[in-house]
Amino acid sequence: MNSEKGIIIKCLGGLYTIESPAGIYECKARGVFRSKGISLYTGDYVEFSDGVITEVLDRKNSIIRPPLANLDQLIFVVSTCSPSPNYLILDKFIAIAEYKNIRPIIVLTKIDLEDCAEIERIYGNIGIEVYKADYSDDKSIERIRQLLSGKISAFTGNSGAGKSTLLNAIDPTLNIPTAEISKKLGRGRHTTRHAELYKLAEGGYIADTPGFSTFETNKYDIIRKEELADCFTEFSEYTGECRFKDCSHTCEKGCAVIAAMSEGKISESRHTSYCTMYEEANQLKEWELK
Numbered sequence: 001m002n003s004e005k006g007i008i009i010k011c012l013g014g015l016y017t018i019e020s021p022a023g024i025y026e027c028k029a030r031g032v033f034r035s036k037g038i039s040l041y042t043g044d045y046v047e048f049s050d051g052v053i054t055e056v057l058d059r060k061n062s063i064i065r066p067p068l069a070n071l072d073q074l075i076f077v078v079s080t081c082s083p084s085p086n087y088l089i090l091d092k093f094i095a096i097a098e099y100k101n102i103r104p105i106i107v108l109t110k111i112d113l114e115d116c117a118e119i120e121r122i123y124g125n126i127g128i129e130v131y132k133a134d135y136s137d138d139k140s141i142e143r144i145r146q147l148l149s150g151k152i153s154a155f156t157g158n159s160g161a162g163k164s165t166l167l168n169a170i171d172p173t174l175n176i177p178t179a180e181i182s183k184k185l186g187r188g189r190h191t192t193r194h195a196e197l198y199k200l201a202e203g204g205y206i207a208d209t210p211g212f213s214t215f216e217t218n219k220y221d222i223i224r225k226e227e228l229a230d231c232f233t234e235f236s237e238y239t240g241e242c243r244f245k246d247c248s249h250t251c252e253k254g255c256a257v258i259a260a261m262s263e264g265k266i267s268e269s270r271h272t273s274y275c276t277m278y279e280e281a282n283q284l285k286e287w288e289l290k
Contacts, residue, residue, distance in 0.1 A: 003049040005057075009197040009205070011042050011067065018048060019199070029053045042195045042207065043069035043152060061100045066195035068154055068207055073103040073147075077157035077166060080114035086158065087122075091273035093156065094128065095231035099223050106130045107144060109162040122267045126234045133166050145170050148200055154207040167198070167206060174198050225281035229257075232274055234266055250275045 006020030018025045027048045029040055033056070040046070040053065041062055047055040062069040074097045078085050090106075097104035106123055108116045111132050120130050131147070134140040147153075148170065155163045167174055197205040229235050229249055235257050239247075243254025249271075252258070260266045 003047045003054060005045065005047050007070075007197070007205075008040060008042050008044045008046060009199070011040060011195070016040060016046075016053060018046065018053075020048075025051070027051050027053050039067065041067040041069040042197055043071065043205075045070065061102055063096065063100060063102075063154075066207070068195050070152055071100075071102045071154055071207075072151040073105055073153045075105045075107055075147075075153055075155050077107050077109060077155055077161045077163045078119065079110045079158070079161040080108060080116050080119075081110055082113070083158045083160055084114075085119060087269045088273045088276060089158070091232075091270060092277060094123075095223060095228065095277065098231040098233060099227070104128055105147065107166065108132045109166060112136075122269060125267070126270070133162070133169070135169060141169050145200075145202065148204050148206055149202045151204045152197070152207075153204065154195075170206075171198070171200050173201060222284065223277075223281060224284075225278050228274065228278055228281060232270065234270065235274075238266075248278060250278055 004020050004022060004025075006018040006025070008016050009019050009024075010017040014028065016027050016029065018027055025048065028051065030052060033040065033053075038056060040056060041059075043062075044059065045057040046053045047057070059069045061071060063071070074093070076090060076093055078090060094104045096102075106119070106128060108119060108130065111134060116132065124130050129147075131144050132140055133144060144166070155167060157163055195207050197207050199205055223231060225248070229239055235249065238256035238260045239249065241256035242249070242252070244252060247255050247257075249255050249257040257266065257271070261268055261271045
């Protein structure tokens, strides 16, 4: 039988669901992948034959957990309250998106319950598109729907932020299960247990990923401290103007980034996130970076 090409839309229990022009198939992977330390990710383009994946095609990017490959955009679903926005976590994920050359986008939910002007100001000023999900306004949902058309996208955000609800509004045929927020825990129950690509009616795929917590962000990937400033795009205008070439942009005298923050040109919350991430990266052991 001739080999076919397709995209992995679900990985579960050693079985890989592949969508190809000819249909949907369930396949296993060749044992050689494991012996070579090659992991298959949802979003991988593969060749397969007789129910066996024979080759993984080159990826343009990937994130570690959840294992997703070939993303065009990473969409951060941020609720204005319950749970409240966590700028550090958001900035960590934006940095990962920049590091992986994935387009970061923010979608705000629960905008009727709390003002969202501050988030719009901070992230709009650094060129990140910010959308508002207003379920009483069909046009707002349509704008997000068009954003996804023809792209491979992933939704992520704190549990309880309303990812699954938003996905169901974008495409009701998805019928993704949702759960009410646990008042005791202050977050939603985990309703998404694996990474899966859902094909959208207007073209493209969307991955609904498990919610994250403060302790899980480093599982997406690890950024070395020397590379971190490049992941804060608003720093680029100033990093070459620092007094010291090896400036960390955290506390040095003569740092142009700190001066720009003092002048209101860089958001204080963004710089605070950067400093926290820099210190975390500085504490990493060499074996953790491999």
